[in-house]
Amino acid sequence: MSVRVEGLTKIYGEQKAIDKLSFQVEKGQILGFLGPNGAGKSTTMKILTGYLPPTEGSVEIGGFDVQANPKEIRRLIGYLPENNPLYGDLYIKEYLHFVAGFYPIKNSSARVSEVIDLIGLTPEKHKKIGALSKGYKQRVGLAQAIIHDPQVLILDEPTTGLDPNQLVEIRSLIKALGKEKTLIFSTHIMQEVTALCDRVLIIKDGKMQANDTLQNLQSTFQGEWVTTVTFQGPFTLEHFKKIKDVQRIRQIHPDVIQVITAPGIDVRPLIFKQAVKDDNIIIGMQQDRRSVEEIFQKLTGSDIQ
Amino acid sequence: MWVIYKKELTTFFNNLTGYLVLGVFLTVMGLFLFVFPETSLLESNFASLEPFFEMAPSLFLFLVPAITMRLLAEERQLGTLALLLTKPIDEMGLVIGKFLAAVSLLFLALVPTLFYYITLYFLGSPVGNLDTGAIMGSYLGLLLLGSAFASIGMLASSLTESQIVAFVLAVTGCFLFFYGFYFLSGLPVFFGKWDALVQQFGMDYHYHALSKGAPDTRDLIYFLSVIAIFLLITRFVLQYRIRS
Numbered sequence: 277m278s279v280r281v282e283g284l285t286k287i288y289g290e291q292k293a294i295d296k297l298s299f300q301v302e303k304g305q306i307l308g309f310l311g312p313n314g315a316g317k318s319t320t321m322k323i324l325t326g327y328l329p330p331t332e333g334s335v336e337i338g339g340f341d342v343q344a345n346p347k348e349i350r351r352l353i354g355y356l357p358e359n360n361p362l363y364g365d366l367y368i369k370e371y372l373h374f375v376a377g378f379y380p381i382k383n384s385s386a387r388v389s390e391v392i393d394l395i396g397l398t399p400e401k402h403k404k405i406g407a408l409s410k411g412y413k414q415r416v417g418l419a420q421a422i423i424h425d426p427q428v429l430i431l432d433e434p435t436t437g438l439d440p441n442q443l444v445e446i447r448s449l450i451k452a453l454g455k456e457k458t459l460i461f462s463t464h465i466m467q468e469v470t471a472l473c474d475r476v477l478i479i480k481d482g483k484m485q486a487n488d489t490l491q492n493l494q495s496t497f498q499g500e501w502v503t504t505v506t507f508q509g510p511f512t513l514e515h516f517k518k519i520k521d522v523q524r525i526r527q528i529h530p531d532v533i534q535v536i537t538a539p540g541i542d543v544r545p546l547i548f549k550q551a552v553k554d555d556n557i558i559i560g561m562q563q564d565r566r567s568v569e570e571i572f573q574k575l576t577g578s579d580i581q
Numbered sequence: 582m583w584v585i586y587k588k589e590l591t592t593f594f595n596n597l598t599g600y601l602v603l604g605v606f607l608t609v610m611g612l613f614l615f616v617f618p619e620t621s622l623l624e625s626n627f628a629s630l631e632p633f634f635e636m637a638p639s640l641f642l643f644l645v646p647a648i649t650m651r652l653l654a655e656e657r658q659l660g661t662l663a664l665l666l667t668k669p670i671d672e673m674g675l676v677i678g679k680f681l682a683a684v685s686l687l688f689l690a691l692v693p694t695l696f697y698y699i700t701l702y703f704l705g706s707p708v709g710n711l712d713t714g715a716i717m718g719s720y721l722g723l724l725l726l727g728s729a730f731a732s733i734g735m736l737a738s739s740l741t742e743s744q745i746v747a748f749v750l751a752v753t754g755c756f757l758f759f760y761g762f763y764f765l766s767g768l769p770v771f772f773g774k775w776d777a778l779v780q781q782f783g784m785d786y787h788y789h790a791l792s793k794g795a796p797d798t799r800d801l802i803y804f805l806s807v808i809a810i811f812l813l814i815t816r817f818v819l820q821y822r823i824r825s
Contacts, residue, residue: 361660377584378668
């Protein structure tokens, strides 16, 4: 089921929260919505769910206009709002039964147990929501969003405030969900985008800065490829500078150099041959494209006004 | 709508609000009607439930806002309103579900007071010497009054994230609608000419009319309109104030 957004604009008073956003996501795709805090990510997501009306533009989910068909849209989507609001005084099962009650689910008890299993809430399933750790609360938030097996999932910052282990678990959960659904999630953590997304949408001050696949973004914005080489023992820097296609070399540590080339040029074999020739020992070599962090900073940072 | 209704009703009895409301209402009523001599039914020479129906509105004035203050203010404060309103339910369903839950709680509070009626029925001389019609009318009036208070409470609760503010607003609103028009009618501008008309805007006027035992459709229509108007404004608030 596809999500199409056309010329979406939202104005609060005098302030343009989002400005003419257009994008499209298809089934089986994960769209990462990346932007600094206050860029308009949550506003956009609230409009996608129909909770907020747009000032201009339209959202179409599975052929339904969000504003014209609120009932259909609400059945189709699963939404995890910003800050994951929950009722702390309800038990997990009680809460999920409550949420399931909104949808025409045939056997809601079975579905609740199934989702509890799927999301990995089983060890905590008899607790009150208020007594759960942040990671488990986040899982409850995800559980309520998928209880009716929606075609489209909209997750607003699903991983904020999680510790590294929880982060890995929730990410793999999102990745698994994204295989069968149309999934849109927002984050301000760039690694998350690299880990999860097929497409990236970067916004800043409500304006679209980029809307592309991760690979395309990287190849558009990378001015250069960087090969980091770690030596054991002495080496002759000058010999490496003479390798064909090497633009320049940075020495970032007595034993570590970064060899910079134009994009698409792999100099690793040549570096290796040169090292062998000089009888230097290479203990590590890694080639990187420009990272998403750098692209993100370039697109949203103040240095690119 | 019934999803919301069911949840609110369970919540009342999960976090003790329900028991507290029932307990306070019945204790206070019981004290006044059976213990304190000045208002005691037993000391009175007439088999009449009038003292009960005279006092109940004043208690409702505080109890109903205490029931309703949480209903929407808490959803706003927790942020769960965004959650609910992206489920397949519209604002009106949400408002009505919660409103009906509050009214059901009031209904539950009134059921045990039938005990007073039974007591009086047997205390009467001869047994059963009681104006049952007036009492049924008064019960209807009390339930409608409580529901109207609940609709004012819903609006108050939708206006703020703070339950305390919602409570104070609701008490003020209920007070004004119950007694306010009566006092207003005493102003020199209205007195003598328009005072009867102004009084008819007040809830006390219609409440007392109903307790005479001959339900007039005008009184019913009055209460139902007040409830409808406040619930509609509440829906309006949810739709426009919070979302834009």
